[in-house]
Each structure stands twice: as C-alpha cells, then as structure tokens.
Amino acid sequence: MGDPVLQWQVYGDSEVPEAFVQAVKQQAPGIEGRYLPQLLWQRGIREVERLAGYLFAASYQPTSAIAFGKEMQWAVQRLVQAIERDETIAIWGDFDADGVTSTAVLWDGLGQFFPQHEKLFYYIPNRLTESHGLSKTGIDQLKHVHLIVTCDTGSTNLDEIQYAQSLGIDVIVTDHHTLPELRLPVIAIVNPRSLDQNHPFASLSGVAVAYKLVEALYEALPDVPEKPIEQLLDLVAIGLIADLVELKGDCRYLAQKGIEQLQKQSTKEATRPGITRLLELCKRSGDRPTDISFGLGPRINAVSRIQGDAHFCVELLTSQDVQRCRELAEQTELANTRRKALQKDVLQQAKAKLSQLDLSTTGVIVLWDEQWSAGVLGLVAGQIAQEYGKPTILLTIDGEFARGSARSTNQIDLYQLVKDQEHLLHRFGGHPFAAGLSLAIDNLELFAQAINQRLLQSSEPPIPTIQADLCVTVSELNLELYKEIRLIEPCGMGNPIPKLLIRNCWFQAGRNTKLQDFRGRKVEYIRTPFTIWDETVEKGFPGIWWGHYAYELPSGRCDAIVELENNVQQKRYEVRLIAVRACEQVNVAAQSQWLLDWRSDRTTEDALPPAHGNVLELKTAPANWIEFQTWFRRAIHQQRPLAIAYPPPTLMPAAEIWQTLVGIAKYLSRTGKTATRQQLYDRLHIGDVALKAGIQALEQFGFQVTYADQRFRMTLKDSDQSVNAAIEQFFTAVREEQFYRQYFAQVPFSTLQAVVAQWDIPTRN
Structure with missing residues (x-):
C-alpha cells in the first residue's frame, strides 16, 4: 500500500513559432536552438522582448529598492537616525541557509555604517531549543540595543515585538513569509508579500529583501560605504537558491548576478575564504546553481540541524581570517556528514510507517516519532513529498509538544492548509511551499484527520505526477543539450531543472558505494553509479542514482527520467537518475x-x-x-x-x-x-x-x-x-x-x- 505510484507526464511537443526560435538563436548565437526555444516556450517565456533580460542578467533592468514604497523609506530613515545618534543595532536572523545568509548580508552591509561588535550585533535562534522568529528569551539578551532589524523572520511575532517595545527597543522587520491581516506596530515592515503578485519583487526571499535594505541605505548615504555592494551578491545567491522561492523577476536577476560573484570564490579573486574552503570540500566551483542546492546550501543548513546553534555560520561566511574559516568550514562539513546519516535513517523509518497507510485515501501525509531528529525533518519531508506527490508533515515528540516541518508539492498552498487548523496548533509559520509548526501531542491524531479532510474538501485529491520537459535519446546527452539547458538557469521554484525522458533504455549498474567525508571516513549515505544505453549509442552514458542500491535498477528495458549535470571533479557530463519504470507497451x-x-x-x-x-x-x-x-x-x-x-x-x-x-x-x-x-x-x-x-x-x-x-x-x-x-x-x-x-x-x-x-x-x- 505504501509504494508511490507517480503519473508521468511529458510536455506536449507543441509547435514553437519559427520566429520565436530564430529570436532565441539571435539572443544566444552560440547555440543550435534544438532545445532552448521549446523549454522557454513551455515555461511561459514567449515574449521576444523578454528574452534578453531573462537569459542574461546584463540585459535585465533591475528594480530600485524604493519600489518597496513607504515601508522601505521608513526603514532607511530609522537606520540613518541610528547612525546619527550613534545607537546600537542588533540583527535578528534565522538558522536556515536563507536566514544565515540574510544575517551575513546585513552584518557585512550594515557593518559599513556601524562598527561590528561595538554598535552592531547579531542573534540567531537555536534550531533545537528555540523556534523560528523572535522570542522574549532572545530579546532579553538584547536589552542593551536601541533597534532590532529582523531578516527572514518576524512577520507574525506581534507579542514579541510588543515586548521589545516595552523595553524601549524599536523594530524593523525584513521578511518574506506570510503577513498577518493587520500591520504590525513596527517602525517598518519590508516584505514582498505586501506587493502585487506580478511585482518584480514578489518572490524575493529573506536574503534578497535584506540586500534591498542595504541597497537603499547605500543609495541614501553613498559616500560612507568602502566596499561595493556587489560583493554581497554571492551571499544573496546562496540564500535565494537554497530557499523555496520562485526565481523570477528581480529574484532571478539577483541569483544570476550572485552566481557570477560566487564563481570568484574559487579563483584568485576570492573575497570570502570560508566559501572558498566550502567549495573545495564539496568539490564544486560555484558556477552552477546546483553547486548551491547540492553543495553549499545543505552544508550551511546542516550546522543548525545537527548542533542547533548556527551563529558561527555568519562568521564562516564573512570573516577574512583564513585559518579560522578553514576550521569552521571543516566543522560544517562534519555536521553535513552527520546530517546525511540521520536523514537516511529518518527516511527509512518514515517509509516503514508509510507502508502501513492507505495512500489512495491520504491527501496529506502526517507522520511523527519521538526518536526522530528535528533537524532533518524538513529535508525528509521534502523527499517524501517529491517521491509520493503529496504534501508531507513530519514531527518529533518533545515533552508535551510535537514539532516539525511541512513541505508541499503539486502547487498546493500548504501554509493555508496548516493555518486552517490554527486552533489545534501551538505555533506555526512559513509560506505556501514550506512551513514549521508545533502542537500539543494530544492534538496529533485530530490534526492529521482535519488537515486531510480540509484538502479533500477544497479540491480533488492531487494526482502524484512527475513532469518531463523533453524526450531525448542517449545520443543527445551532449554538450549542445547542456549548453542550452544552462541558459535557463538558475533553476528553482517555477523554473525547475529540466527533466529528460529517455524511453526504451537499459542500465549497466556499477557497485553502489557509501560516501566518504573529507577525512576519508564512510558516510551512511549511498549512491549507485551506472551507464545508461539505448539504440542510438554504442557506448553507455555515465550517471548516478543517489540514495539507492544497485539492485534497485531494473534489469530489462525501461523508461527513465534524468537530469543532465556537469561533473567538474571528473571533467565529464553525467545524468542524475530521478525516476525509472518498466517500459510501457x-x-x-x-x-x-x-x-x-x-x-x-x-x-x-x-x-x-x-x-x-x-x-x-x-x-x-x-x-x-x-x-x-x-x-x-x-x-x-x-x-x-x-x-x-x-x-x-x-x-x-x-x-x-x-x-x-x-x-x-x-x-x-x-x-x-x-x-x-x-x-x-x-x-x-x-x-x-x-x-x-x-x-x-x-x-x-x-x-x-x-x-x-x-x-x-x-x-x-x-x-x-x-x-x-x-x-x-x-x-x-x-x-x-x-x-x-x-x-x-x-x-x-x-x-x-x-x-x-x-x-x-x-x-x-
């Protein structure tokens, strides 16, 4: 009963107008145009005048920070006032990659105006002992400051904001999570959720909003900063791509520019020794969005998942002390190694519980276990949501409360689903694709039933699907396809990595191996190398199946969905296997x-x-x-x-x-x-x-x-x-x-x- 049955879909081979094909080839003269026009057309990029700005950041006209309106003006005015009065400022961040990079952006950016460690401080909650958002306990540690600037958090913390004000502390909120119906009583709340959904800022993540605040302050006081603001863009790219936001408009532009800056960290132009060492450890060069989503992002997140406290991640990302950064990067790598093993264990246990469920009548998967590590629940929930095609909520038991993470799929607004059960919850927050929550353990069964009923009442049960973008042969897995796919990067929500359907193929599996950490020790996380063949080649094409054993590969003819990658370490192209099934008749x-x-x-x-x-x-x-x-x-x-x-x-x-x-x-x-x-x-x-x-x-x-x-x-x-x-x-x-x-x-x-x-x-x- 627990095995997922995903419906495979392939975009129809709709006729792309020849004029559009020629326009794409004109904008990108180095390509043959066999695939890129089709990919752009399928993703709704159909206006010729948009092509240049979409494909190349240099051709995009970014939106000024003042487009946030009065809230941004009020935030900048208060910061200028703090500079003039020589006040003390605290940055309140969050413990995930978006929150950590947001904190680092404000630490470096505001650090051009306020002396760090003297007038500028930062606070990040402990993932394992605190929750997302402001807390009275944390505010008590900041009684000496005059102003708190939040990043990637704070939009729903009314009680905590009022507590800070009672202590004489002003608050500026910068965030991208869902807003309450009534405006918070703060100096300013800079949040793209207040803008129209078609606004160029609509999908900015926490780190991008923090960057826009710094940008506005740079424009207000242009003679003060000594470092160019562009040096913050590598941090922006890490937070944007690691978070679940739609990469469109200025969000896409900032990610593109940020990756350009990130590439420098593996060259002689490097300005961040911590990022340089992290790239070395994950064997990546920083020139691809996947270097963040599969390299830097998981490592930064791993620190709080395993240790709880993510404070040193800000130091890792911003310090100029090379030796200290090497030490912190290696601590981060060890945390990530431990995270992989924990994630594998929790995934296996969650799947064992799933095997006892009737998934045909389950709209939202809700599972809990008192032994599960809270730090990896979001990751495992994301894996299950993708594999089973259903929103997934995983919780661990902590005393009288259950707390955990939720991840969505198939464009279901998970935040609203959870919010509809607010009367059963202790705390919750997030956005449509990801949320965190806690509730009394006595409410668990009722919550699971209620949220399933709510989904079934609001719509037909979603059909778990996996979408392939192109149907190709193994012989087409080459440089030309790779070049054209790269032009739609950076990929993320709303612009996923192109998935390639290969029909009537077969595999030759290598020996599945466990990963090794940088000290050569085995990690409890497996991968299976293989070669994939079809009738169009006389030599198999290399690939990797992560988290699976060699015996799981089918022995006969099959259909496969893969993603094409450039393995910089081995200097070759390869595919990552996403899904496989027996050939259809x-x-x-x-x-x-x-x-x-x-x-x-x-x-x-x-x-x-x-x-x-x-x-x-x-x-x-x-x-x-x-x-x-x-x-x-x-x-x-x-x-x-x-x-x-x-x-x-x-x-x-x-x-x-x-x-x-x-x-x-x-x-x-x-x-x-x-x-x-x-x-x-x-x-x-x-x-x-x-x-x-x-x-x-x-x-x-x-x-x-x-x-x-x-x-x-x-x-x-x-x-x-x-x-x-x-x-x-x-x-x-x-x-x-x-x-x-x-x-x-x-x-x-x-x-x-x-x-x-x-x-x-x-x-x-």
Missing part, C-alpha cells in the same frame, strides 16, 4: 507506419500506403540520430511518410576531405566568391557537426570565415601550420559521422521502426 504500428524503407529496390509509388499521398524522401544517410529524428518530425508535421531512400554513403578519407576543404577555402579567398552550406555538404560529403569542426580548424589555419545571407565567405589572412589539434578534432568529427552514415545504411528496418516508436512525436488526425 508501445503501439509500434501507429508511429512506424510513417516510415518507409526505400534503400533497396522499393522506389515505386505502389509501395506507398494509398491513404498517404506524396512522400518525403531522405536521400543522404544521416550523420547522427538527431538529424534522423529531425527528418522524421518534419514528415509527421507535413503528414507525409518518410522514405529512407539513401544509397550506401561515399566515404572519403578524413585527410582527403580536409585537403579538399582547404582547397575550397583558398579558391573562395582568391576569387572572392561564396558558398552555401548545402554546397559544402555536397562537395565534402560531411554533415553539420563535421563542417562546424572544419570551419574552426580553418580559422586556426589562418582563414577568416564569415557567414551572412546563408553563404560562407572565406579570406586567407595569415597562414599558421600549427593547428594539428583542431585538424584532429575535424578528423574525429568526420569519422564519427561516417560511422553513423554506414550504420544507417545497414541497420535493419525493424530497428529503425522500434526506435521511432519510442519518440514522443504527436501525430495529427
């Missing part, structure tokens, strides 16, 4: 009827099915599977059968083709004439990939090659004979194309039929 005749074999003597019209009229002929053996699929898609779109009518290929030695190409280039240079792409294809008997490699070799050989009005112009500038590496790359491309041309000339027709039957290409009635 495919109606081969339905799609393969559009394919005809005219490679032998069947070249007469009577070989055609009478209902189909004219035919599209493929007269040259394809140089790869992508080219063959492109022809097949064209045939389907035109409602014409595709006849493979090519003769055995003409295979010239690669060196001879190179000499011919050089001769053509010299002729064009001498005469001033031009050549079309098709003329070069026909003369050299090569395809697009080899031609591109040949052009690159010519450019190193001394030719200037330009392409305009669909024609090549070549001019010899300065001959350079030391181009062996480029020529060898050309030879390799030619030989690979020739291999495939021979393959397509000889492959059994039944194999081609089986392959095209697996492609997700809709036919029109």
